[in-house]
Amino acid sequence: MIILLLCLAQEVTLPLSEYMALKDTVAERQLTEAVQSEAARLVSCAISATVDDEAADLAITMELDARVGLGSVAFSLPGWASRVRVEPDTGSIVRDGKTYRFIPSDKQRYRVTASTHVLLTGDPGHRMLRLAPIGSAVTEIDMTMPSDWRIDSCNAGVVADALNGDQRRVRLAPSRSAATEIVFRDMAENVVENLVQSTRFDLVDLNRLGASHSTGFYVEVIQGELPIYELSGVAWQEVEHFATDEGPQLAATEDRVHRSRSGSGFLSWQKRGEPDGQLANVSCNAPQKHHYLVLASHQSVDLTPQPEKAWRRLDITELPDMFGKVFPNATPLVAWLRTDPSTAVSYELRRFEEAPRLSEWIEVRQSTVMLTDEGQLVVRDEVALRGSNRASLHLPAGFELWTASVEGIGVRPIVQGDRVILPLPLSRNAEVRAELVLIGNLGKVTKRQPLELVLPQWDSPVLRHDCRWLLPERFKYRYRTGDLAPAALEGARSLVMWDQTSSEPKEYPAGSAQLSGTVTDPYGGPLPGAVVELDADNMYGSRSEVSRADGRFYFQGLKPGFAVVRVTLPGMQSQKLQVMLKERRRLDVTVVLTIEAVSEELVVTAAPDRVGSYYGTSGRTTPHFGGDRDDRHAELKAKSVLRSLTKEAGKLAGVKPIPFDFPESGKLMEFSAVLPPAQVALALDVK
Incomplete structure (x- = not known):
């Protein structure tokens, strides 16, 4: 039983029955002037109550400063049968639907006292007192309660909480905007079960130095003293880390019991060993609130708790912050939360074979294809290779290797049937640029005839492939199919369903x-x-x-x-x-992603020089696949493509000139792909 008593000041206390008599002795003019001329202010209030497990008789005392007008305050608790308030506009006390007149005086302070029956609700061992100020805040409460009760929370802010035996005085910070709630907790009931809890973490870590299985407990002390803890199922010699909120502690005690008296804090420990699929058989005597299983690995593995129905998979962000205190150096990848603590648990760990590392690759491949009206074809491949001292490719049927160069220097590749081996400088880390030119004949280009082309196949994997086609100007072309996509097939779409x-x-x-x-x-x-x-x-x-x-x-x-x-x-x-x-x-x-480049169709005209190569271009842009770049940019881009095919007066790769003349006009189409297949083919419709 809790008894809350009121410590009264020396002001006069008037029961409600005397207010009616007081009304007749004071002039109506005094009340009107006091209400209309001054603002209301509450000087103080106090609460007295006798509380048992189910209900309480509560008396509320409010002190009003009559010299500045009427105050207004309302009190409420869960389950109140009535509500008491003082109306500042009428000077009335309203209780249970009845109105009482309160006549203030400009010379004397009055205390207004009312009683009601209050039903207190809350968790076992908890009681909440809720004060709802309107005109002013509750500033001080005097009460008597057992010494085992403590203030658990107060949303208004406790300025002072003085306890002298069973006598308690609580002073609160002003709060005009919201209700003031004070929650008391019985510290004598079930201290260990209610005020201390532990969270267990099992960490399976597969790193470059080997595998380990660590178990740690994070113990939270919510209120009171830290009781005696015992870690069972493990020898203290195996404990790697032990700490409390006061810092690292020595764990070498024969009885495996750690005693500490700390108001709040944590302790944690870790045990390392080879993961065997079983969770460590260790425990902490603090009641367990949560149990997590976490995987941290630099290898390709998959972790599944057993039985799987007793666990719930978590997003990594759902792990509590305390995980970082128990395992400060771990980087979690997968986390599970145990939902059924009644079953014995283990885990299944599967390792996957790692993909072989690339010893050589092509970071960027840029192909330029030029087709004449007569079907003569020039293909130039520029590649940036890494990680090897040689590169090889396979030629499509009907193509001939014309020239090759490495870092701008002409080289003689090794040709073995359709395979071409290109020697490279002895550098496994630096990027090496190589260029090859192929020539062939696809036959005369005609309308309504598909135009198909298979590009050379490099043996090294390609990370990105960009391809540009210079086509005869007198035809129209439409992308049909291929391993490279048009640079802008259509606007990006995001479908939300x-x-x-x-x-x-x-x-x-x-x-x-x-x-x-x-x-x-x-x-x-x-x-x-x-x-x-x-x-x-x-x-x-x-x-x-x-x-x-x-x-x-x-x-x-x-x-x-x-x-x-x-x-x-x-x-x-x-x-x-x-x-x-x-x-x-x-x-x-x-979400649909398209190639980053922009596709354009260009009409290009130029005049050949004496050796049949292009030295300048002029042209205009025509829309293609919704291209939206300006004409000037497209024209300059076409010039750069044509000039790249006319190095040193018609010589490709700086070795020897092409055996036929370039066309005088053409159209430009662009294609691209990320991680394309080994064999790249394209097909266009000719109109």
Whole structure:
């Protein structure tokens, strides 16, 4: 039982019955002038109550300064049967629907006392007192309560809390805008169970130095003293890290018991060993609140708890901050939260074979293809190679290697059938640039005849391939198919679709939303490796994911509201879209990325010089695939392409001239791809 007593001052206390008599002895003029001329102010108030487990008789005493007018204050508690307030505009006390007149005096202070029956509610061991000030704030409360009770929280701010035996005086900071709530907690009931809790982390770490399995506990002391802790199931010699809020502690005690008296803090320890698929059989005597299983690895592995139904997979951002204190050097990749503590648990760890590392590759491949009216064809390949001292490629049928150069110096490749081996400088780290020129004959170009071309196949993987075609001017061309896409097939599209079947609340916790999606190319093919960034005003910073092999990405545990999604991939146009996340729903989006370059069709005219090569161009731009660059930029770009085919008066690669004349006009089309296939082919329709 809790008894709250009022410490009264020396002012006069008048019961309600005396107010009616006082009204008749004071002139009405005094009341009117006091109300209309001055603002109301509450001097103080006090509360007295007798509280048991179910109800309390509560008396509220308010002190009003009559010299400045009437004050107004309202008090409320959960389950109150009535509400008491003083009306500043009428000078009346309203209680249980009845109105009483209060006549203030300009010479004397009055205390207004009223009693009511209060039903207190709350958790076991907790009681909440709620004060709702209107005209002024409660500044001081005198009460008597058992010494085991403490103030757990107060939203108004406790200026002073003086305790002398059972006598307590609480002084509160002013609060005019919101109700004042004081929560008391019984410190004598179930101290260890209610005030101390531990969170367990099991970390499986596969790093370059080997594998380890560490277990750590983070113990939170909410209130009171830190009790005695015992770590069972492990010898102290195996404990690697032990600390409290006061700093590192020595863990070498024979009885494996650590005693500490600290108002609040934590302790944690770690044990290292080879992961065997079983969670360590150790425990801390503090009640366990949560149990997490976390994977940190530099290898290609997959971690699955067993039984899987007893765990819930988490987003990494859902891990509590205390994880970083227990394992300050760990970088988590996958996390699980245990939902069923009644079952014995283990985990399954699967290792995947790592993909072989590239010993050589081509960072950029730039192909320029020129076709004459007679079907004569010139293909120039410029590549930037890394990681090898030689490169090789296979020639398409009907093509002949014309010239080759490395870093601008002509070389003689080794030709073995359709395979060409190109020697390179002995440098495995530096970039080496090579250029090859092929010539062939596709036959005369005619209308309504598909134009197909297979480009040389390099044995080294290509990261990015750009291709430009200079075609006869008198025809029109349309992209048909191929391993390289037009540089701008169409404007980027972002398709936003609501998943109408994903509204079951059992899968999506209250207050959270989910976002998933697919990143594709214009033809619906998945694009792995795209970086998907999510940003919103209600988030602290941004979150990012990388699209998987099927192009899918996932975000969990998001706050409802508007968010911005940005998708980027090297060589592709980045996309941005705004989405609306709804509580307990999953939004699925499809983002289509197109090649970063812009496609253009150009009409080019020029005059040949004495050796049949181009020395200048002039032309105009015609729209193609929705190209939106200005004419001047397109004309300059066409000039640079033609000049690249006329080095040193018609000599390609600086070795020997092409055995036929260049056309006098042409059209330019561009194609590109990221990570193209080994064999690259293109097909155009001729109109």
